[in-house]
Amino acid sequence: MSDRVFTQIGTRPIRHDGVDKVTGRANYGADFSLPGMIHGVVVRSPHAHARIVSIDTSAAEAMPGVKAVITGRDIPPTSAKLAIGEGAFDLHDMGDNLLAHDKALYHGHAVAAVAATSLDLAREAAAAVIVRYEVLEPVDGIERAIATDAPILHADLVTTGLPPGEPAGPTNIAGRMELRRGDVEQGFREADLVVEREFRTPTVHQGYIEPHACVARYGPDGQVLVWCTTQGPFIVRDACAAILGIDGSKIKVIPSEIGGGFGGKIMLYLEPIAIRLSQKSGRPVKMVMTRDEVFRATGPTSAAIVRMKLGARRDGTLVAAQASLWYEAGAYRGSPSGAGAMCCLACYNIPNFFVEAYDVVVNKPKVAAYRAPGSPMATFATESLVDELARMLGIDPIEMRLKNAVKEGDRAPYGPTHGPIGLRQVLEAAQTHPHWTAPIGPNRGRGLACGFWFNAGMSSSATITLSNDGSAAVLTGNPDIGGTRVAQAMMVAEELGIPVDRIRPTVADTDTAGYTDLTGGSRVCYATGMAVVDAARDVRDQLRQRAAMIWNTDVAQVAWDGGRAVSLEESADRQPLTIGEIAAKAGHTGGPIVGRASVNPPMAGPAFALHICDIELDKATGRSSVVRYTAIQDVGKAVHPAYVEGQMQGGAAQGIGWALNEEYMFDRRGVMQNAGFLDYRMPVASDLPMIDTVIVEVANPLHPYGVRGVGEVPIVPPLAAVANAMRSVSGVRFTELPLSPPRVLQALGRSD
Amino acid sequence: MATVHFSSDLAAFTAGLQEVTVAAPRVQELKRSLVRRFPALEGRLDLLAVAIDGDIYNEADYRSLRDDSEVHFVPRTVGG
Numbered sequence: 001m002s003d004r005v006f007t008q009i010g011t012r013p014i015r016h017d018g019v020d021k022v023t024g025r026a027n028y029g030a031d032f033s034l035p036g037m038i039h040g041v042v043v044r045s046p047h048a049h050a051r052i053v054s055i056d057t058s059a060a061e062a063m064p065g066v067k068a069v070i071t072g073r074d075i076p077p078t079s080a081k082l083a084i085g086e087g088a089f090d091l092h093d094m095g096d097n098l099l100a101h102d103k104a105l106y107h108g109h110a111v112a113a114v115a116a117t118s119l120d121l122a123r124e125a126a127a128a129v130i131v132r133y134e135v136l137e138p139v140d141g142i143e144r145a146i147a148t149d150a151p152i153l154h155a156d157l158v159t160t161g162l163p164p165g166e167p168a169g170p171t172n173i174a175g176r177m178e179l180r181r182g183d184v185e186q187g188f189r190e191a192d193l194v195v196e197r198e199f200r201t202p203t204v205h206q207g208y209i210e211p212h213a214c215v216a217r218y219g220p221d222g223q224v225l226v227w228c229t230t231q232g233p234f235i236v237r238d239a240c241a242a243i244l245g246i247d248g249s250k251i252k253v254i255p256s257e258i259g260g261g262f263g264g265k266i267m268l269y270l271e272p273i274a275i276r277l278s279q280k281s282g283r284p285v286k287m288v289m290t291r292d293e294v295f296r297a298t299g300p301t302s303a304a305i306v307r308m309k310l311g312a313r314r315d316g317t318l319v320a321a322q323a324s325l326w327y328e329a330g331a332y333r334g335s336p337s338g339a340g341a342m343c344c345l346a347c348y349n350i351p352n353f354f355v356e357a358y359d360v361v362v363n364k365p366k367v368a369a370y371r372a373p374g375s376p377m378a379t380f381a382t383e384s385l386v387d388e389l390a391r392m393l394g395i396d397p398i399e400m401r402l403k404n405a406v407k408e409g410d411r412a413p414y415g416p417t418h419g420p421i422g423l424r425q426v427l428e429a430a431q432t433h434p435h436w437t438a439p440i441g442p443n444r445g446r447g448l449a450c451g452f453w454f455n456a457g458m459s460s461s462a463t464i465t466l467s468n469d470g471s472a473a474v475l476t477g478n479p480d481i482g483g484t485r486v487a488q489a490m491m492v493a494e495e496l497g498i499p500v501d502r503i504r505p506t507v508a509d510t511d512t513a514g515y516t517d518l519t520g521g522s523r524v525c526y527a528t529g530m531a532v533v534d535a536a537r538d539v540r541d542q543l544r545q546r547a548a549m550i551w552n553t554d555v556a557q558v559a560w561d562g563g564r565a566v567s568l569e570e571s572a573d574r575q576p577l578t579i580g581e582i583a584a585k586a587g588h589t590g591g592p593i594v595g596r597a598s599v600n601p602p603m604a605g606p607a608f609a610l611h612i613c614d615i616e617l618d619k620a621t622g623r624s625s626v627v628r629y630t631a632i633q634d635v636g637k638a639v640h641p642a643y644v645e646g647q648m649q650g651g652a653a654q655g656i657g658w659a660l661n662e663e664y665m666f667d668r669r670g671v672m673q674n675a676g677f678l679d680y681r682m683p684v685a686s687d688l689p690m691i692d693t694v695i696v697e698v699a700n701p702l703h704p705y706g707v708r709g710v711g712e713v714p715i716v717p718p719l720a721a722v723a724n725a726m727r728s729v730s731g732v733r734f735t736e737l738p739l740s741p742p743r744v745l746q747a748l749g750r751s752d
Numbered sequence: 753m754a755t756v757h758f759s760s761d762l763a764a765f766t767a768g769l770q771e772v773t774v775a776a777p778r779v780q781e782l783k784r785s786l787v788r789r790f791p792a793l794e795g796r797l798d799l800l801a802v803a804i805d806g807d808i809y810n811e812a813d814y815r816s817l818r819d820d821s822e823v824h825f826v827p828r829t830v831g832g
Contacts, residue, residue, distance in 0.1 A: 163764040454831070602807035
């Protein structure tokens with residue numbers, strides 16, 4: 001596999017959707033319209049925690065042009081579950097999040113929705129919906145949530161994962177899990193040095209530029225069409241069916257181009273509402289969130305508190321670790337605390353550890369997945385403490401990590417034994433990188449950190465149709481976020497020898513593509529790519545059979561070489577047949593040639609990354625700037641290196657924003673104060689230097705080309721890499737993010 | 753026989769046992785055997801992914817096991 005010489009894989013062709021995207025011609029979620037379409041608007045709670053006493057929709061319904069008004073009563077409760085994201089998402093909770101039934105659980109929680117003939121009229125009607133609330137104390141964070149006198153968000157919530165016999169509720173702690181190995185107390189006794197700190201990270205949003213948007217049409221025949229921006233069109237179909245009680249066969253979901261997701265476009269916020277409004281009004285309904293709504297009412301990722309203790313011997317060997325992870329879930333259970341627990345020690349082979357993780361509900365928007373969900377916050381703690389240990393022991397931080405790095409044959413903290421993995425190779429690449437050895441200028445500091453993510457497998461399908469002219473179409477069901485169309489075309493080209501620009505990759509709707517799980521988990525190039533490779537090989541086998549028919553011989557006598565069928569029997573009249581020549585005779589040899597494949601492979605091979613960060617600090621203002629940044633990552637095999645580098649750079653940029661600037665700011669009533677890109681400060685291109693990338697390729701034996709997942713792990717190291725760089729330049733060990741100028745300035749003022 | 757390793761979470765339902773051996777041709781039979789032996793595991797294993805010899809599957813009931821297979825039950829993860 002790793003020795004295979006590729007002709008297409010590893011090259012950098014222009015993506016098929018590139019021109020449309022850079023010229024503004026591509027159609028995103030808000031770009032779709034239907035004849036007779038009306039506009040839907042959501043009525044949102046002005047309170048972070050309140051009992052809904054009554055909803056009076058009569059005034060809104062009486063307004064001319066208003067075609068439908070719905071409330072939580074129009075979304076019947078369901079006990080169904082759907083496996084997406086980190087475990088099975090509770091569709092009861094998703095339905096209640098779509099339109100609150102009894103309580104508003106965060107500021108911006110949807111309580112009603114209106115559809116009218118114009119957007120302005122719909123907004124006017126939404127304002128005319130009268131909702132009476134009994135305002136309750138908001139639970140504003142983990143400490144308040146777990147206090148003995150805390151208001152309880154859900155009277156029926158019990159803690160899952162507790163040992164048998166322990167009292168489970170009522171509570172705001174939705175879940176607990178633990179990981180343990182060895183004898184932790186003995187491990188710490190064997191340590192020459194122990195460091196322990198508490199780390200805090202804020203609520204942050206994925207910050208995708210395109211807001212949530214959809215158009216839904218409920219036809220008079222009960223057929224439902226949904227056009228939407230989503231990471232998972234099949235999830236939209238199946239969730240809408242379960243939540244609304246509609247036969248899934250009646251729902252067709254057409255995914256639009258997607259303007260960023262990062263995990264935030266897996267959950268549903270609009271589609272079932274739009275379907276119900278359409279059903280009630282008899283008109284197609286369009287809904288587009290404002291940026292304010294995106295911040296207030298869609299899933300950010302968890303704020304977290306991580307208490308961690310690490311012990312090392314004098315030579316740098318890590319001998320013990322203990323961690324307690326507390327993650328906010330938002331209004332309903334389901335934070336990525338468990339993934340955080342599984343990831344936080346995953347870079348190192350530590351013989352003794354105990355990690356416990358808690359999932360806590362608070363009066364904030366329900367969290368959603370965000371790139372390697374759960375790993376960055378916990379890894380911030382680990383990598384900060386490893387940096388601190390290395391400093392105190394006087395050991396080079398890369399040497400310290402190499403000494404403890406996991407390798408093939410080691411057991412992951414969550415149990416299984418690793419196959420081939422590339423952390424050591426990544427660390428060695430860092431050691432020799434010119435960034436690591438370059439001198440550091442005045443008022444500048446350098447830090448580094450590692451990161452880990454699992455990478456998902458899951459179900460994927462692919463279909464390849466061959467045209468009579470020898471060109472091909474490849475059809476899959478994953479919205480293309482990171483350049484997966486062209487990657488899939490390259491795989492077909494690799495297998496069949498057709499030029500990449502003669503292969504048309506298509507993201508198909510749910511009626512057209514075979515079932516395919518979400519675009520997420522760094523799984524598309526791996527799992528859907530595997531289906532594409534298998535489908536291409538299916539086509540190749542059929543081409544050999546067709547050539548055998550043309551030559552009137554047995555298929556065993558036909559080989560495939562260099563994009564042509566070649567006869568293994570010596571014969572003057574058997575010149576190699578090209579795909580075009582075979583395809584042109586498809587009618588004579590059995591009809592059109594269509595290849596297909598479906599797969600459900602295991603997880604995509606663990607990914608490890610290391611980032612090096614240089615920051616410059618203005619000690620007078622506390623403002624810091626990233627002046628040099630290098631991301632090094634084992635990707636298994638880079639199918640299209642430019643888009644692999646893009647993923648590494650994008651993840652790094654998001655992680656840098658998390659480290660330096662981004663945070664939800666709430667007032668005492670639980671109202672977000674910075675729900676816009678002017679006040680919620682994400683890094684833009686002018687804020688960052690060119691992020692250098694180093695692709696390390698340790699082949700993943702689970703994939704025919706050695707591919708691993710790529711897109712998630714690059715957001716894991718930046719939090720600690722930036723904080724470690726800040727430690728270098730400021731002398732202060734920061735344990736709370738973001739490292740905004742006021743926080744840095746305050747710390748410098750009391751720095752010793 | 754396959755060796756099953758229980759996390760400390762699951763060991764709370766196996767009377768503290770962290771490792772058992774089970775004769776089972778496939779994951780489905782292995783799960784049934786475990787639930788017969790440890791009834792408190794009923795309903796818990798199906799919520800978890802299964803790692804067979806290092807490879808983690810979200811759905812693996814009909815996957816074959818070798819005599820020397822190493823099996824772990826781990827929380828399901830997908831990503832963003």
